[in-house]
């Protein structure tokens with residue numbers, strides 16, 4: 001990977017730009033519009049959103065005002081937990097497209113798995129959601145489909161369907177590598193994306209990372225983003241600050257040595273969201 005528009009290839013051959021711009025916790029309104037416009041002007045061509053972030057209209061406005069053609073951008077959204085199931089997923093997809101002002105999505109994900117702790121028929125619920133997504137995919141309204149926050153046991157049933165998940169977006173940052181899930185995805189042709197690659201900012205003061213980043217004359221944020229790429233995981237850093245949005249693109253002019261990769265890959269848990277897919281209450 002040499003720049004933001006270099007791509008990973010999904011199992012169906014579709015190309016996905018190697019760093020996405022995250023929009024979770026980006027306030028709706030002017031802040032989101034400006035963040036998107038800044039990101040696109042800095043060269044991001046991949047934007048990661050979700051209905052539940054409650055900022056899709058502003059994200060769409062930023063895209064429209066960027067002056068960059070929609071086809072040049074890769075746009076992801078996610079179906080929220082309240083919209084699981086066949087009919088609701090179809091309606092949620094339509095609302096997201098209307099809010100974003102687009103007539104197709106590049107990638108649509110199931111935001112969180114329905115799980116056993118809350119639903120007796122959790123597996124069927126996920127399959128029903130997936131059936132709606134598969135239909136939209138076959139109609140050409142979505143170019144690739146996948147999941148988010150799925151662990152291997154959630155993925156099992158979907159792997160038996162006609163169109164298998166192409167992406168799994170999970171929390172991934174130093175100390176939180178979800179190795180079992182990542183291994184399962186890699187063995188099954190599913191690209192892993194990293195949400196909160198900076199641990200929602202919690203990684204930035206980690207002493208081990210500070211020391212390693214210094215060695216490369218890079219920031220910890222840049223180190224974390226580069227570290228994802230070298231693990232073949234697609235990072236989705238979020239920022240609303242123009243200088244940081246730019247800084248987070250400058251990750252192609254250094255290579256983390258195997259020794260340093262091993263140190264970071266060996267780090268134990270040092271903070272994160274604390275969200276467990278089987279325990280979430282929302």
Ligand code: A2P
Pocket residue numbers: 022195196197198199200201204219221222236237238239240241244245247248
């Ligand atoms: P802000 O949006 O105010 O600029 P993550 O992507 O892991 O969820 O992390 C997002 C958090 O990290 C946000 O609080 C964001 O702040 C902050 N952040 C993003 N990029 C940088 C950076 N290069 N330096 C410092 N903080 C950053």
